[in-house]
Amino acid sequence: MDNLLNSEQLSKNEIEEILQKAESFLNYRGDDLKGKVLAALFYEPSTRTRLSFETAMHRLGGSVISVTDVGASSIAKGESLDDTARVVSRFADVIAVRHPDAGSAHIFADNSEVPVINAGDGAGQHPTQALLDMFTIQKEIGKFDGLKVVMTGDLRYGRCPNSLAYMLANYDVEFVFVSPPELKMKPEVKEFLDEKGIKFEETEDFKEGIKDADVLYCTRIQQERFADSQEYENLKDVYILNKKLVEELCPNAIIMHPLPRVHEISHDVDEMENAKYFKQVEYGVAVRMALLTLLT
Amino acid sequence: MDNLLNSEQLSKNEIEEILQKAESFLNYRGDDLKGKVLAALFYEPSTRTRLSFETAMHRLGGSVISVTDVGASSIAKGESLDDTARVVSRFADVIAVRHPDAGSAHIFADNSEVPVINAGDGAGQHPTQALLDMFTIQKEIGKFDGLKVVMTGDLRYGRCPNSLAYMLANYDVEFVFVSPPELKMKPEVKEFLDEKGIKFEETEDFKEGIKDADVLYCTRIQQERFADSQEYENLKDVYILNKKLVEELCPNAIIMHPLPRVHEISHDVDEMENAKYFKQVEYGVAVRMALLTLLT
Amino acid sequence: MDNLLNSEQLSKNEIEEILQKAESFLNYRGDDLKGKVLAALFYEPSTRTRLSFETAMHRLGGSVISVTDVGASSIAKGESLDDTARVVSRFADVIAVRHPDAGSAHIFADNSEVPVINAGDGAGQHPTQALLDMFTIQKEIGKFDGLKVVMTGDLRYGRCPNSLAYMLANYDVEFVFVSPPELKMKPEVKEFLDEKGIKFEETEDFKEGIKDADVLYCTRIQQERFADSQEYENLKDVYILNKKLVEELCPNAIIMHPLPRVHEISHDVDEMENAKYFKQVEYGVAVRMALLTLLT
Numbered sequence: 068m069d070n071l072l073n074s075e076q077l078s079k080n081e082i083e084e085i086l087q088k089a090e091s092f093l094n095y096r097g098d099d100l101k102g103k104v105l106a107a108l109f110y111e112p113s114t115r116t117r118l119s120f121e122t123a124m125h126r127l128g129g130s131v132i133s134v135t136d137v138g139a140s141s142i143a144k145g146e147s148l149d150d151t152a153r154v155v156s157r158f159a160d161v162i163a164v165r166h167p168d169a170g171s172a173h174i175f176a177d178n179s180e181v182p183v184i185n186a187g188d189g190a191g192q193h194p195t196q197a198l199l200d201m202f203t204i205q206k207e208i209g210k211f212d213g214l215k216v217v218m219t220g221d222l223r224y225g226r227c228p229n230s231l232a233y234m235l236a237n238y239d240v241e242f243v244f245v246s247p248p249e250l251k252m253k254p255e256v257k258e259f260l261d262e263k264g265i266k267f268e269e270t271e272d273f274k275e276g277i278k279d280a281d282v283l284y285c286t287r288i289q290q291e292r293f294a295d296s297q298e299y300e301n302l303k304d305v306y307i308l309n310k311k312l313v314e315e316l317c318p319n320a321i322i323m324h325p326l327p328r329v330h331e332i333s334h335d336v337d338e339m340e341n342a343k344y345f346k347q348v349e350y351g352v353a354v355r356m357a358l359l360t361l362l363t
Numbered sequence: 364m365d366n367l368l369n370s371e372q373l374s375k376n377e378i379e380e381i382l383q384k385a386e387s388f389l390n391y392r393g394d395d396l397k398g399k400v401l402a403a404l405f406y407e408p409s410t411r412t413r414l415s416f417e418t419a420m421h422r423l424g425g426s427v428i429s430v431t432d433v434g435a436s437s438i439a440k441g442e443s444l445d446d447t448a449r450v451v452s453r454f455a456d457v458i459a460v461r462h463p464d465a466g467s468a469h470i471f472a473d474n475s476e477v478p479v480i481n482a483g484d485g486a487g488q489h490p491t492q493a494l495l496d497m498f499t500i501q502k503e504i505g506k507f508d509g510l511k512v513v514m515t516g517d518l519r520y521g522r523c524p525n526s527l528a529y530m531l532a533n534y535d536v537e538f539v540f541v542s543p544p545e546l547k548m549k550p551e552v553k554e555f556l557d558e559k560g561i562k563f564e565e566t567e568d569f570k571e572g573i574k575d576a577d578v579l580y581c582t583r584i585q586q587e588r589f590a591d592s593q594e595y596e597n598l599k600d601v602y603i604l605n606k607k608l609v610e611e612l613c614p615n616a617i618i619m620h621p622l623p624r625v626h627e628i629s630h631d632v633d634e635m636e637n638a639k640y641f642k643q644v645e646y647g648v649a650v651r652m653a654l655l656t657l658l659t
Numbered sequence: 660m661d662n663l664l665n666s667e668q669l670s671k672n673e674i675e676e677i678l679q680k681a682e683s684f685l686n687y688r689g690d691d692l693k694g695k696v697l698a699a700l701f702y703e704p705s706t707r708t709r710l711s712f713e714t715a716m717h718r719l720g721g722s723v724i725s726v727t728d729v730g731a732s733s734i735a736k737g738e739s740l741d742d743t744a745r746v747v748s749r750f751a752d753v754i755a756v757r758h759p760d761a762g763s764a765h766i767f768a769d770n771s772e773v774p775v776i777n778a779g780d781g782a783g784q785h786p787t788q789a790l791l792d793m794f795t796i797q798k799e800i801g802k803f804d805g806l807k808v809v810m811t812g813d814l815r816y817g818r819c820p821n822s823l824a825y826m827l828a829n830y831d832v833e834f835v836f837v838s839p840p841e842l843k844m845k846p847e848v849k850e851f852l853d854e855k856g857i858k859f860e861e862t863e864d865f866k867e868g869i870k871d872a873d874v875l876y877c878t879r880i881q882q883e884r885f886a887d888s889q890e891y892e893n894l895k896d897v898y899i900l901n902k903k904l905v906e907e908l909c910p911n912a913i914i915m916h917p918l919p920r921v922h923e924i925s926h927d928v929d930e931m932e933n934a935k936y937f938k939q940v941e942y943g944v945a946v947r948m949a950l951l952t953l954l955t
Contacts, residue, residue: 096398102688104717115450118428122454125400125426130717132710146919154707154918157940158714326450327442348453392694411746414724418750421696421722622746623738644749
């Protein structure tokens with residue numbers, strides 16, 4: 068693996084190699100990457116993802132150089148992404164890049180002298196999130212085959228549900244996509260699943276959709292996606308998971324969320340054994356440690 | 364000690380343990396915290412405090428992850444402080460948090476998996492500044508009992524004077540609070556001192572107030588505290604310490620200031636043996652090294 | 660050497676000592692500066708220079724504390740540069756400072772307890788860029804004496820051409836300064852060269868000027884330098900280097916640029932053996948590693 072740019076590039080074997088490596092890095096601190104430098108280039112804010120990468124690098128004894136504000140970077144002076152990639156790859160041993168434009172991670176990879184990890188590229192993908200989601204499922208359920216995976220919320224613009232769907236398509240899973248019509252799962256993902264012979268259903272009915280889930284993957288619905296703010300207000304109240312719903316409809320589900328969570332999971336769920344969204348954060352560091360060692 | 368949130372939480376013994384530990388860290392460089400990560404979360408700007416914590420961590424061989432701009436953080440996406448604490452405590456081994464709201468450090472501590480240090484919470488407290496102020500007095504005078512401690516400037520909104528007053532109240536000291544009427548020491552601090560049986564005087568007369576001080580703790584008066592800008596202009600010129608005043612009124616005082624200093628200490632004081640405000644910066648690193656090792 | 664503030668301060672011997680040291684740091688990773696802290700204070704944005712310094716420090720096993728946004732620093736509270744230097748030098752073992760005002764690095768050095776490196780001070784100098792430019796010429800050509808060095812673009816406001824000219828003036832070189840009349844080389848540099856007996860020509864004719872160059876040092880022409888935007892538009896198209904021009908006019912030249920590059924070197928030059936502007940970035944890290952070890 069030279070770069071990690073999207074979920075589809077990884078074979079089942081590669082996914083499992085990464086997850087196995089991640090297992091060995093839970094609570095690990097070492098000098099594996101001593102002398103190496105990670106460049107964390109965040110062209111749009113993402114505190115959690117940036118801190119996760121930086122923590123991963125530090126726990127392996129490596130160093131970090133970061134760019135967090137576009138305003139303060141050469142981009143303000145009109146430098147192209149190509150040139151920035153050429154320059155930064157003279158400093159770093161590996162680059163993690165978050166950028167608002169889909170495809171930007173590929174431009175970076177094409178011009179970099181060192182491996183590039185896509186840390187989220189606009190409406191594109193977020194493959195390290197997908198890997199940490201996979202790791203969470205493996206750690207908390209222990210298998211992928213036979214699972215009913217329900218994804219709720221914004222499946223159209225969110226990078227996380229589609230990146231995870233591509234990755235889970237390597238296994239014998241069954242999807243339910245629960246969203247308002249405006250935010251239905253991207254057509255290219257559904258085509259991909261069809262080709263792979265993976266079953267999926269789509270519904271707008273939140274209660275019906277989450278029933279008997281093994282994995283319940285919730286995402287945030289953002290007001291700015293709706294032309295009509297009243298429509299948002301109505302939906303907002305429908306797509307909220309609470310303790311009662313979990314107990315009634317999917318008592319055995321693990322509940323995941325890429326965070327930040329706003330209203331879509333009520334706080335009474337936090338104390339339930341089912342809630343795994345903070346565990347995901349912990350697992351994410353181990354997964355990124357695995358990737359950093361595999362790529363450098 | 365699980366967290367350091369305010370001055371009152373520390374017993375005299377705990378204060379002395381920290382100061383003793385700080386003594387051993389003056390000019391120290393080591394690997395005591397190798398593999399550990401400090402999260403420096405600065406929800407409002409404070410270059411000096413942030414760099415002091417980061418330096419302390421680095422001198423102990425540890426690593427740092429930082430958030431310096433709220434605009435670029437998840438908070439922009441509406442995440443609650445609770446959730447941010449839950450998330451960041453999955454990355455870090457200890458958290459230093461600066462936040463504009465009093466009480467926010469407590470919210471952080473309640474939701475964190477790791478120790479939290481209050482690095483200043485709005486109109487609340489700044490206990491690490493108080494500890495470095497204590498350390499400065501110990502290093503430069505050698506005792507607390509019997510001292511006349513004069514505090515000048517903004518005693519109402521400043522976090523530093525009250526945090527230090529609470530801590531010094533463990534000793535047999537005597538306070539003089541010198542400030543314009545708008546900026547008098549907080550009532551709760553005065554009640555606390557009364558309960559502890561610590562003597563204090565209040566005055567608006569700068570020259571009278573600073574007379575015979577052993578410790579002269581100056582703070583900045585901010586224009587934005589005054590409705591009437593003329594009133595500020597008048598006061599500004601009264602509450603200025605200069606060399607001549609020190610020589611005449613308190614020739615044996617050590618002069619302290621939490622910095623940044625603007626006009627309130629004139630530059631001719633800088634060269635005097637009495638001036639300790641840059642020494643405080645140096646001592647601050649040792650104190651924070653002590654805290655980081657005691658808490659992790 | 661206590662500080663590095665400008666090009667003229669360095670003797671030929673000192674320059675050569677730095678370049679020799681840089682040679683030993685190409686691709687080096689070590690613990691030479693373990694326990695030491697670099698403060699990177701960037702009062703104006705300069706991603707490339709900041710990341711280069713930070714990378715250099717990390718490759719030597721040292722740590723970094725950074726200030727990248729003036730808005731978030733004590734400066735916002737009115738602290739003087741003097742006081743900031745006094746404070747930061749209590750944290751760091753060496754300071755690299757970028758500031759919009761010429762002379763600010765000197766103010767820093769006068770008030771710092773530790774060595775200060777000028778990382779660019781407004782219309783002043785950028786001596787570490789000059790050293791990395793020298794190192795590039797040495798690595799790629801192998802000598803300075805006898806070279807025809809052509810500088811193009813903005814020679815009046817750019818810090819890089821003048822900082823390099825001062826340094827090359829230690830050798831038997833010949834300059835051609837190619838620029839529009841508004842952007843001619845600073846008079847003080849030309850006086851300096853006259854005193855040193857270094858030959859230079861000035862021309863507005865781009866094609867004539869670059870003929871037979873051994874070193875072709877291109878810089879960006881910024882629109883904001885022109886009162887009349889049409890004048891800028893005309894010039895912009897004239898001062899563009901492309902593959903055809905290199906092949907015809909200076910086939911043996913090494914082509915350098917301090918970056919970021921916008922339109923002034925067309926992308927078909929990138930693939931040519933002559934192009935060294937990304938090599939410069941690589942060499943810059945080694946040069947800064949040399950400086951950091953020599954100064955701390």
